[in-house]
Amino acid sequence: MVQEVRDKLLKLVETYGCNVLDYPIRVRNLLNDLCKSRFKKEIYAIFVTLKAGANTKLVDSAKSSSVSTTIAGLIERIQNDYAIEESLSSWSVESICESIGISYQKDSSASFTSIINDIAPQTSTAEAVLENESETTEIQNRETKENEFDIFQETSETPSRNGELRIDFKQTAVNSLSKVRNKRRYLGLAILFLIVAGLILMAILVSSFEGNNTMQNSPSSFQYSYIASALVPKMVFVKEGSFVMGDSMSAGSDNESPGHRVTFTYDYEIGEQEITFEDYGKFCLDRERKEPSDQFWGRGDRPVIYVNWFDAIAYCNWLSEKEGLPKSYDLSGALIDENGRSTLNPSEVAGYRLPTEAEWEYSARGGNKSKSFVYSGSDSIESVGWYDLNTEWRTEETGRKLANELGIYDMSGNVAEWCTDGYAEYLSSSLINPYVADGSMRVIRGGSWYNSADSCRVSSRSYNSPETTFLSYVGFRICRTLF
Known part of the structure; x- marks a missing residue:
C-alpha cells in the first residue's frame, strides 16, 4: 500500500494530537489536502476505518488485552460494510494502530506486540484548524482526553531508551487473521x-x-435469471424511452434549464415506495449498525431519515449481496459493472442502486405513460404529496397519497431522495443513458414535508454533501437495471 498516506496520517497525529482521529471527515479532508487529491482509495479506506470507530475500539481493546480480536473484527466489518478488499482493510487498520502508538510486529512465534507512544495532543493548534467544523464541540473537551494513555503508563513494566513506557500484549493476531x-x-x-x-x-x-x-419484451421477461426475495421492497417496471428533462413550463429555477432530450436504451425497475424504517432496519440488524433516529415520529412504514448518501449505497450493496447479485458501487462510490469494473453507463450495472437523476425524473413524470403533470401523478400537490402546508411538519407513512401514472408513490414530497449522480449544471445537448460521476455534491430530488409545493415539482433539483446525515427530510428509494 502507499506509504506516503500513512506517513501523512502520522504527521497529522504529531501535529494535532491523537484526538484528531475522533473526526473522520476532518482527517479525510486534511489527507486529501496533504496528498494533493491523490491516493483516493487509500484515504477513503482510512476514513471508513475511523468512521467504524477504530480509534476508540483499538484504545479500549489495548486496555483489556484484546487487540487481536478487535483488529480482526474491524477488518471484517470494513470489508462487509464498505466493500473494501481484505488487503486494503488490513492496511488501513494497521495505519490507525501505528498512528496511535499500537504497532504489531510479525516474529517467529507469530505473537503480537503493542507499543503505546505518549503523543501529547497540541490542543491550541487543533482547535485553530478545526474551529469551523462541527467537531469543535467535542474538541473543546480535549483536556479530559489528554490523559487517555495514562492507564497504559501505570500498567507498564519496562521503560524504553528514551524514557517512554512499553507494554507488551501477548496476542495471536496473525493466527486469528489467518483463521x-x-x-x-x-x-x-x-x-x-x-x-x-x-x-x-x-x-x-x-x-x-x-x-x-x-x-417477450415485458417486465416478466427479465425475471428468468433472477427472482427477488421477500427482502426486496416492491418494485415498478419502467420501459425504455425518451423524454425532455428539465423545466418545460418555464416555471422553475435556473438550474432546471436548459431542457434537453434524454433517451434510455434499457428497461429498469424502481422502488414503488421510499425505503422505510422497516426495510432499513433489516440492513442495520444484519450489519450490526445503529439504526437512525425517527425523531419520535414513528418507524415501520415511514420513510427512513437521517441517512447520508454513503449509507444509502451501503444498503444497496448489502441488498445486492443478499440477493446474489453483483454489487453496484466500489469503495469510492463509483458505479461498477457485474465484473467489478468502473462504468459510466447505468445499463451495465447489475445490482441494486440509487436511480440516476435522469431515471428519477423519467419515473416521476410517469415514463412512457406520462401525462405531463406538474407533480408526480397530478397537477395538484394535495392529491399526490406531503409538503409543508399539509403535514404536521413530519414524515408520513409511505403510499398514503395517490400514485403516479406508473404506480409509484411519494415522488413528490414526504422525503426528498438521494440520486446516484454528482450534481452538475444542465447542457442543451441530447443524452443517452446519462450519469454524472464527478462532483463533490450528490443530487437530491422530489421535495419533502419540509419544503414548499414548488420544491416538489418533478423538475425541481437540489443537492448536498454525500456525508450529510443530519437531514430529517431526506431518504432514498432503490433502482435496478433489467437485463
Missing part, C-alpha cells in the same frame, strides 16, 4: 462452485427460451 482468511477461502470456493452451477443452469434456460421464441 479468518482460511474460512473465507473455503467459503469463496463454495460460492464459486454455486456460481458456476448457476451459470450453467442459466445458459440452459436461456437456450430453451430462445429456441421456443417465447421471450
Whole structure:
C-alpha cells in the first residue's frame, strides 16, 4: 500500500494530537489536502476505518488485552460494510494502530506486540484548524482526553531508551487473521462452485427460451435469471424511452434549464415506495449498525431519515449481496459493472442502486405513460404529496397519497431522495443513458414535508454533501437495471 498516506496520517497525529482521529471527515479532508487529491482509495479506506470507530475500539481493546480480536473484527466489518478488499482493510487498520502508538510486529512465534507512544495532543493548534467544523464541540473537551494513555503508563513494566513506557500484549493476531482468511477461502470456493452451477443452469434456460421464441419484451421477461426475495421492497417496471428533462413550463429555477432530450436504451425497475424504517432496519440488524433516529415520529412504514448518501449505497450493496447479485458501487462510490469494473453507463450495472437523476425524473413524470403533470401523478400537490402546508411538519407513512401514472408513490414530497449522480449544471445537448460521476455534491430530488409545493415539482433539483446525515427530510428509494 502507499506509504506516503500513512506517513501523512502520522504527521497529522504529531501535529494535532491523537484526538484528531475522533473526526473522520476532518482527517479525510486534511489527507486529501496533504496528498494533493491523490491516493483516493487509500484515504477513503482510512476514513471508513475511523468512521467504524477504530480509534476508540483499538484504545479500549489495548486496555483489556484484546487487540487481536478487535483488529480482526474491524477488518471484517470494513470489508462487509464498505466493500473494501481484505488487503486494503488490513492496511488501513494497521495505519490507525501505528498512528496511535499500537504497532504489531510479525516474529517467529507469530505473537503480537503493542507499543503505546505518549503523543501529547497540541490542543491550541487543533482547535485553530478545526474551529469551523462541527467537531469543535467535542474538541473543546480535549483536556479530559489528554490523559487517555495514562492507564497504559501505570500498567507498564519496562521503560524504553528514551524514557517512554512499553507494554507488551501477548496476542495471536496473525493466527486469528489467518483463521479468518482460511474460512473465507473455503467459503469463496463454495460460492464459486454455486456460481458456476448457476451459470450453467442459466445458459440452459436461456437456450430453451430462445429456441421456443417465447421471450417477450415485458417486465416478466427479465425475471428468468433472477427472482427477488421477500427482502426486496416492491418494485415498478419502467420501459425504455425518451423524454425532455428539465423545466418545460418555464416555471422553475435556473438550474432546471436548459431542457434537453434524454433517451434510455434499457428497461429498469424502481422502488414503488421510499425505503422505510422497516426495510432499513433489516440492513442495520444484519450489519450490526445503529439504526437512525425517527425523531419520535414513528418507524415501520415511514420513510427512513437521517441517512447520508454513503449509507444509502451501503444498503444497496448489502441488498445486492443478499440477493446474489453483483454489487453496484466500489469503495469510492463509483458505479461498477457485474465484473467489478468502473462504468459510466447505468445499463451495465447489475445490482441494486440509487436511480440516476435522469431515471428519477423519467419515473416521476410517469415514463412512457406520462401525462405531463406538474407533480408526480397530478397537477395538484394535495392529491399526490406531503409538503409543508399539509403535514404536521413530519414524515408520513409511505403510499398514503395517490400514485403516479406508473404506480409509484411519494415522488413528490414526504422525503426528498438521494440520486446516484454528482450534481452538475444542465447542457442543451441530447443524452443517452446519462450519469454524472464527478462532483463533490450528490443530487437530491422530489421535495419533502419540509419544503414548499414548488420544491416538489418533478423538475425541481437540489443537492448536498454525500456525508450529510443530519437531514430529517431526506431518504432514498432503490433502482435496478433489467437485463
